[in-house]
Amino acid sequence: xxxxxxxxxxxxxxxxxxxxxxxxxxxxxxxxxxxxxxxxxxxxxxxxxxxxxxxxxxxxxxxxxxxxxxxxxxxxxxxxxxxxxxxxxxxxxxxxxxxxxxxxxxxxxxxxxxxxxxxxxxxxxxxxxxxxxxxxxxxxxxxxxxxxxxxxxxxxxxxxxxxxxxxxxxxxxxxxxxxxxxxxxxxxxxxxxxxxxxxxxxxxxxxxxxxxxxxxxxxxxxxxxxxxxxxxxxxxxxxxxxxxxxxxxxxxxxxxxxxxxxxxxxxxxx
Amino acid sequence: xxxxxxxxxxxxxxxxxxxxxxxxxxxxxxxxxxxxxxxxxxxxxxxxxxxxxxxxxxxxxxxxxxxxxxxxxxxxxxxxxxxxxxxxxxxxxxxxxxxxxxxxxxxxxxxxxxxxxxxxxxxxxxxxxxxxxxxxxxxxxxxxxxxxxxxxxxxxxxxxxxxxxxxxxxxxxxxxxxxxxxxxxxxxxxxxxxxxxxxxxxxxxxxxxxxxxxxxxxxxxxxxxxxxxxxxxxxxxxxxxxxxxxxxxxxxxxxxxxxxxxxxxxxxxx
Numbered sequence: 001x002x003x004x005x006x007x008x009x010x011x012x013x014x015x016x017x018x019x020x021x022x023x024x025x026x027x028x029x030x031x032x033x034x035x036x037x038x039x040x041x042x043x044x045x046x047x048x049x050x051x052x053x054x055x056x057x058x059x060x061x062x063x064x065x066x067x068x069x070x071x072x073x074x075x076x077x078x079x080x081x082x083x084x085x086x087x088x089x090x091x092x093x094x095x096x097x098x099x100x101x102x103x104x105x106x107x108x109x110x111x112x113x114x115x116x117x118x119x120x121x122x123x124x125x126x127x128x129x130x131x132x133x134x135x136x137x138x139x140x141x142x143x144x145x146x147x148x149x150x151x152x153x154x155x156x157x158x159x160x161x162x163x164x165x166x167x168x169x170x171x172x173x174x175x176x177x178x179x180x181x182x183x184x185x186x187x188x189x190x191x192x193x194x195x196x197x198x199x200x201x202x203x204x205x206x207x208x209x210x211x212x213x214x215x216x217x218x219x220x221x222x223x224x225x226x227x228x229x230x231x232x233x234x235x236x237x238x239x240x241x242x243x244x245x246x247x248x249x250x251x252x253x254x255x256x257x258x259x260x261x262x263x264x265x266x267x268x269x270x
Numbered sequence: 271x272x273x274x275x276x277x278x279x280x281x282x283x284x285x286x287x288x289x290x291x292x293x294x295x296x297x298x299x300x301x302x303x304x305x306x307x308x309x310x311x312x313x314x315x316x317x318x319x320x321x322x323x324x325x326x327x328x329x330x331x332x333x334x335x336x337x338x339x340x341x342x343x344x345x346x347x348x349x350x351x352x353x354x355x356x357x358x359x360x361x362x363x364x365x366x367x368x369x370x371x372x373x374x375x376x377x378x379x380x381x382x383x384x385x386x387x388x389x390x391x392x393x394x395x396x397x398x399x400x401x402x403x404x405x406x407x408x409x410x411x412x413x414x415x416x417x418x419x420x421x422x423x424x425x426x427x428x429x430x431x432x433x434x435x436x437x438x439x440x441x442x443x444x445x446x447x448x449x450x451x452x453x454x455x456x457x458x459x460x461x462x463x464x465x466x467x468x469x470x471x472x473x474x475x476x477x478x479x480x481x482x483x484x485x486x487x488x489x490x491x492x493x494x495x496x497x498x499x500x501x502x503x504x505x506x507x508x509x510x511x512x513x514x515x516x517x518x519x520x521x522x523x524x525x526x527x528x529x530x531x532x533x534x535x536x537x538x539x540x
Contacts, residue, residue, distance in 0.1 A: 102473055104398065196373070
């Protein structure tokens with residue numbers, strides 16, 4: 001591990017990275033910007049915006065100044081030195097569909113992966129001025145110069161749970177059946193929140209989030225935020241999140257376990 | 271019509287009412303508050319919070335001071351003088367499910383109904399500090415002391431439309447079929463936005479919103495905001511919104527007409 005490994009300094013840096021991404025992205029929010037369709041007009045609409053690219057470029061620029069020897073994996077500009085001990089994992093705008101719809105629930109996500117596992121993470125929403133940051137010292141919401149400690153809430157019963165997924169239509173057949181079983185049991189379901197739902201789990205406002213087809217930059221930044229607040233992030237078998245892209249996060253392990261009864265039936269293997 | 275009828279003054283008042291409601295509700299957001307279940311534990315979860323009641327009480331207090339002779343219809347405290355020429359129609363917190371989930375997409379909605387039709391309306395989100403106000407002089411977003419004029423965007427084709435509904439599960443059988451037909455044609459669908467989606471139509475970020483089972487306090491405040499920005503609000507037959515509670519709002523009349531081909535098949539009669 002490099003001699004410069006200093007968690008408080010890296011926490012300050014990851015917050016600065018999130019803020020730089022936000023400053024680059026925010027002028028495009030509800031403004032005019034180039035859009036292209038990654039699917040080339042075929043199939044599901046997959047918007048990418050100039051804002052995505054500019055936000056990731058802003059993060060990479062700061063990393064080049066402050067951490068030139070670390071690796072980087074970003075959604076827009078690919079991987080570089082990804083075998084290094086310290087790797088920054090970047091989703092410049094998670095929730096581009098919310099972004100293009102004018103909804104302030106898109107986020108910048110950044111993780112610091114240390115020896116293969118996410119150690120620090122941020123979920124940042126610049127229009128709201130919110131930075132949720134998590135790591136070994138716990139999780140905090142930083143807003144307007146004030147920091148608020150984040151704690152999950154107890155919710156042992158799925159019937160009491162507020163649950164969320166980005167879009168029920170993203171699940172395949174077996175996944176859709178499993179999700180529907182969980183949804184039918186839960187108290188309340190919310191859709192379209194992307195990473196912001198995980199911040200709400202960390203804050204003790206939601207209890208369970210389930211998603212599929214997540215890439216490492218979608219889920220690695222969430223893990224330290226949820227776990228630092230006392231929650232748990234797992235794959236649909238209940239193990240450590242992995243490249244299946246099937247992720248479940250909960251504030252209360254008992255609530256997760258109840259959901260896993262259904263989710264396990266649709267769990268994939270890498 | 272009363273001699274005190276002065277649109278700019280009433281616009282200032284409706285903004286002040288929205289701000290008073292926001293000040294009453296905001297301390298409860300993401301805080302501790304009493305919840306009860308209107309359904310008495312039976313059936314669908316229907317949260318009501320102290321925040322709802324305090325916000326409506328704050329609006330009624332200001333109206334008692336400034337407009338003691340007008341009528342009032344509020345979601346929480348009922349109707350009073352509803353046959354008067356000027357009636358204030360109040361939904362103190364639209365989107366209580368978003369509210370209890372920690373999501374800043376709930377809104378305070380207020381309309382001024384004049385001779386049976388909504389003349390002025392506000393959609394206010396206090397955590398974001400946003401007040402969308404509409405009336406005969408057009409629609410504006412007021413935030414941080416700045417006012418931005420709102421204009422819908424052209425979107426003649428449903429295939430290009432960003433659409434929204436609060437929850438596809440709220441539709442009955444025929445409605446669900448009609449909505450699904452519209453959703454399958456549209457470019458992108460968003461859920462869970464409640465009244466905030468109508469503000470996004472007025473802002474030219476979304477193109478079409480469809481809902482059912484709306485009460486007058488849910489839809490009357492939206493009409494001046496959407497229409498003042500150049501859009502249209504209709505029932506599912508394409509006529510003036512009414513007590514069917516089936517509402518469709520669009521920035522572009524052509525987009526609405528295309529959706530109505532499907533929606534009309536599920537349209538109700540009062």
